[in-house]
Amino acid sequence: MNITNLRAALQLLFFAVLTYGGRAGLRLGHALPCFSCPYVSGCAGQCYLMALQNSFWGMEMPLAAIFTSRGLEALLVLTGFLLLTLLLGKIWCGWICPFGTLQDWIAALRRKLGIRESQWSWMQTDRLKPVKYAFLALLLVIPLFIAHMGLHDDFTLPFCQMCPAKPVMPLFAGRTDYFSIDTTNSITIFMTSLSMVLAAIFLVGMFFKDRFFCIFCPLLALISIFDRIGFVRFSKNVKTCIGCANCQRICPVDIRSVHTETSKQNVMSPECLACMKCAESCPTDGTLSFQWLRWTLFTSSFAGAIRKLAGGRSR
Amino acid sequence: MIKSGRAVVFPALLCSVPFLLVLLILMMPQSALVGDADVQLPHLRIVYGEEQALSDGTVMLPLEIHCENIQRRNCLENLSAVTVGVASLPAFGPSVKQTKPLVYQATPVIRTGGRWMIQLSTGSPRSFAVRVQARSAINGKTICLTAETNCFVFGRKRGAKAESKAETLTPAWFFGLGMSINPPFYYWPQTETPLEVTLCLGRRVLPKTMITVFDESFQPTRYLTDSAGRVVYVPPDDPALNRLSEKAAKQVFLVSVHNEGNDCFVATRTLRLHRNRLSHFQSDMGLVLFGATATITGGTVIWMRRKGRQA
Numbered sequence: 001m002n003i004t005n006l007r008a009a010l011q012l013l014f015f016a017v018l019t020y021g022g023r024a025g026l027r028l029g030h031a032l033p034c035f036s037c038p039y040v041s042g043c044a045g046q047c048y049l050m051a052l053q054n055s056f057w058g059m060e061m062p063l064a065a066i067f068t069s070r071g072l073e074a075l076l077v078l079t080g081f082l083l084l085t086l087l088l089g090k091i092w093c094g095w096i097c098p099f100g101t102l103q104d105w106i107a108a109l110r111r112k113l114g115i116r117e118s119q120w121s122w123m124q125t126d127r128l129k130p131v132k133y134a135f136l137a138l139l140l141v142i143p144l145f146i147a148h149m150g151l152h153d154d155f156t157l158p159f160c161q162m163c164p165a166k167p168v169m170p171l172f173a174g175r176t177d178y179f180s181i182d183t184t185n186s187i188t189i190f191m192t193s194l195s196m197v198l199a200a201i202f203l204v205g206m207f208f209k210d211r212f213f214c215i216f217c218p219l220l221a222l223i224s225i226f227d228r229i230g231f232v233r234f235s236k237n238v239k240t241c242i243g244c245a246n247c248q249r250i251c252p253v254d255i256r257s258v259h260t261e262t263s264k265q266n267v268m269s270p271e272c273l274a275c276m277k278c279a280e281s282c283p284t285d286g287t288l289s290f291q292w293l294r295w296t297l298f299t300s301s302f303a304g305a306i307r308k309l310a311g312g313r314s315r
Numbered sequence: 316m317i318k319s320g321r322a323v324v325f326p327a328l329l330c331s332v333p334f335l336l337v338l339l340i341l342m343m344p345q346s347a348l349v350g351d352a353d354v355q356l357p358h359l360r361i362v363y364g365e366e367q368a369l370s371d372g373t374v375m376l377p378l379e380i381h382c383e384n385i386q387r388r389n390c391l392e393n394l395s396a397v398t399v400g401v402a403s404l405p406a407f408g409p410s411v412k413q414t415k416p417l418v419y420q421a422t423p424v425i426r427t428g429g430r431w432m433i434q435l436s437t438g439s440p441r442s443f444a445v446r447v448q449a450r451s452a453i454n455g456k457t458i459c460l461t462a463e464t465n466c467f468v469f470g471r472k473r474g475a476k477a478e479s480k481a482e483t484l485t486p487a488w489f490f491g492l493g494m495s496i497n498p499p500f501y502y503w504p505q506t507e508t509p510l511e512v513t514l515c516l517g518r519r520v521l522p523k524t525m526i527t528v529f530d531e532s533f534q535p536t537r538y539l540t541d542s543a544g545r546v547v548y549v550p551p552d553d554p555a556l557n558r559l560s561e562k563a564a565k566q567v568f569l570v571s572v573h574n575e576g577n578d579c580f581v582a583t584r585t586l587r588l589h590r591n592r593l594s595h596f597q598s599d600m601g602l603v604l605f606g607a608t609a610t611i612t613g614g615t616v617i618w619m620r621r622k623g624r625q626a
Contacts, residue, residue, distance in 0.1 A: 056471060065372070068370040068371050069371050070471055177593065179598060180597055180600070181596070181600040181601045182595050182596055183595045183596075184591075185558050196605045196608065197608045199605060200606075201612050204609050208620075
């Protein structure tokens, strides 16, 4: 089994486990570094972004509660997130995240229909990179405004309210409720309208561009902060690189730095999803490799690249 | 012919008396109850206080016991045999499909400055059923008063376990009318959600009995129980409540009076109603907006791709 097929199989497995595992009693907590959406009834665990925003363990928590057992609990959830992030890093994004898997399925459908992927210029890609940090800043700041500046409670969980996973992922549990406008008051109308607009834009985007949402994902931005100290490493042997740019062409999020890097060994960029497609398509033995601490998870090889080429799989 | 001033004013005053009376009645908030001997009786009420989150994660909910007659005069001091029972279950899981009878435990009433309070305190998310019972007497007639409510308190204390050393109340403790709601522990009572109210005296349901619902401004609405002693009450949508936070709630009181022999039974249930979470979801509007945005976005992408190819 090649890495593409292994990844596809594991993605399917994790999608099923995270989406339906709760129905079998599986409880993985509130600190998962992937879009295991809490709005899916019967999900096995919850995306850490919700805990980060909420009033129990997150930014909306009152100041007085920080130095109490509640603060300790918040710290424990954060520690859980950090441990999971350090342990698997970007593998959460490329291999486990159910919303990422859905994006891969939508892209696979596009390929089946014979529609080519939209190509962006490097400038366009670079301009969009900071958006995920803006989302991250918003989801950290708005709860603070609710807790301390009297912002209306209906802005609570701001990112969850506008996240495209909120209306889309519950569809897999048979819930269509979130494809609605909540007319309770002007704030709920605004937030649910925004949710519908963003869900539509991102779903169309996912169809025409691989991993379109990941370009804007605040969780990816959060995980990438810990890239340097994480156990998962992505390294390049610059001496053996022949500069074929296969890695750049195959990358679902259009990362250039792996190809252009000429001196540093560490090529894990903040946008990298650790999907390992670049290493799989690299035709030189041992040039690109993913390691977990000192153990090699996957390394590029001429034979592997030929096998992938023969398999005829594009991005 | 011009009449004297007195001759004009007197008939005018006489004519205006009925109008003044009607006006006066309309201005009185409990106008519908005036003349209703049953509801002029004192009734117990549980009134919710402000929930307090303590620094260790424990949440404390004070409940105040009121006993008033229609003139809103405090009758607490006329009560005897006052007992409070509190049953508690975990807020999530089995309590939603609660099938076993609730186990009530005796809870002390804190009396300070003429106010009677109960404090519900929990470190974990729990649902509570509270029942207050008391007796009173008017003109030699015994009045059995009960007040009930159900509520959720979401405590967040780490490692908190529900344990109570309070005395468990036996079934013999119950007297007076019981006004139960179904579903009993469904999340929290919401506007626009049908609540089935059943009126019982012991194990006997009371058909064709009046239940008066007082809204937050004490405006009454009356319902008659069916042959099974039930009434389906649907709290109406409240735009004022909708504008507030989801946690905001208003208090609604259900009162019923039943006479049997020389005894009179007065039951009150307090509902802490929140705005409805799902009834305002307009899926048509959502799908139209989603579809329109998807069409515009898709169209723009296709147009840009074609433009790029031509270039």
